[in-house]
Amino acid sequence: VYHPTRNFADTMLKRLGVEVEYYAPDVGAGIAALIKPNTKVVFTESPASNTFEVQDIPAIAKAAHAAGAIVMMDNTWATPLYFRPLDHGVDISIHAATKYPAGHSDVLLGTVSANESCWTHLYESFCTLGCCAGPDDVYQVLRGLRSMGVRLEHHQRSTLAIAFWLEGQKGVARVLHPALPSHPDHALWKRDFSGSSGIFSIVLAGGGQKQQHAFLDALRIFGLGYSWGGYESLAVPVWLGDRVVAKAPYEGPLIRLQIGLEDVDDLKADISRGLTAAAAA
Ligand SMILES: *Cc1c(COP(=O)(O)O)cnc(C)c1O
Numbered sequence: 360v361y362h363p364t365r366n367f368a369d370t371m372l373k374r375l376g377v378e379v380e381y382y383a384p385d386v387g388a389g390i391a392a393l394i395k396p397n398t399k400v401v402f403t404e405s406p407a408s409n410t411f412e413v414q415d416i417p418a419i420a421k422a423a424h425a426a427g428a429i430v431m432m433d434n435t436w437a438t439p440l441y442f443r444p445l446d447h448g449v450d451i452s453i454h455a456a457t458k459y460p461a462g463h464s465d466v467l468l469g470t471v472s473a474n475e476s477c478w479t480h481l482y483e484s485f486c487t488l489g490c491c492a493g494p495d496d497v498y499q500v501l502r503g504l505r506s507m508g509v510r511l512e513h514h515q516r517s518t519l520a521i522a523f524w525l526e527g528q529k530g531v532a533r534v535l536h537p538a539l540p541s542h543p544d545h546a547l548w549k550r551d552f553s554g555s556s557g558i559f560s561i562v563l564a565g566g567g568q569k570q571q572h573a574f575l576d577a578l579r580i581f582g583l584g585y586s587w588g589g590y591e592s593l594a595v596p597v598w599l600g601d602r603v604v605a606k607a608p609y610e611g612p613l614i615r616l617q618i619g620l621e622d623v624d625d626l627k628a629d630i631s632r633g634l635t636a637a638a639a640a
Pocket residue numbers: 361404408433435436454455456457458467468469586587
């Protein structure tokens with residue numbers, strides 16, 4: 360789960376007396392066994408932040424609804440263009456408009472939408488909390504939306520070219536991108552999603568933080584950046600230390616890459632610099 364979501368659950372929700380339990384991303388219909396009499400919400404995010412596991416959202420939604428719980432989903436990765444949460448049983452769909460909708464890394468905005476059964480409750484909460492977006496931010500996101508479709512097509516094409524290429528590179532143990540046939544959740548992704556965006560991770564073939572940092576320090580085009588979804592390529596070290604589930608043993612350190620709108624060959628050359636530096640570290 361996106362780290363600030365976990366943080367919100369572990370701090371503010373906890374103080375408000377809300378119990379939170381984390382589930383494995385491959386839980387599917389098995390979520391039924393985790394649902395308790397006081398369970399109100401199943402909060403999903405697919406693919407997962409940083410490790411990109413895909414969840415069986417229709418199966419989770421079916422089990423949750425049968426137990427009287429609602430389903431929320433953070434759909435930031437796919438955007439509504441590549442996954443339509445409400446069509447797959449989700450009640451409340453959440454997006455960081457900061458990412459692809461804005462597209463230029465210069466605005467912070469989020470969106471929440473709901474189906475008919477949750478709408479009144481959502482609208483009432485929105486009014487009560489008084490969380491209004493600033494008009495300039497909204498203007499910038501409305502402008503970004505005009506080109507989001509073509510930007511995403513470009514992100515998708517470049518990212519797939521780089522991800523497939525990375526699978527054959529020395530020093531890379533695994534590429535964590537659900538649109539690759541090698542990904543364990545590829546079939547699930549193919550069933551429910553109509554496209555893929557520009558962010559995924561790689562696992563280096565051995566090493567630790569030293570190799571991870573050497574890779575990042577050698578990059579000249581990729582910037583270091585925790586956000587994503589803009590025009591520029593970014594890389595970050597992935598840290599999974601706070602996870603309680605999905606702590607899969609990986610062959611080496613993880614690096615998350617956001618592929619921007621730059622030339623693919625230039626980006627490959629930059630990644631090669633990183634891999635060479637990691638191997639030499
Ligand atoms: C970035 C991100 C968000 C929220 O981002 P803001 O920068 O606060 O708009 C939410 N979910 C996911 C999965 C994200 O990557």
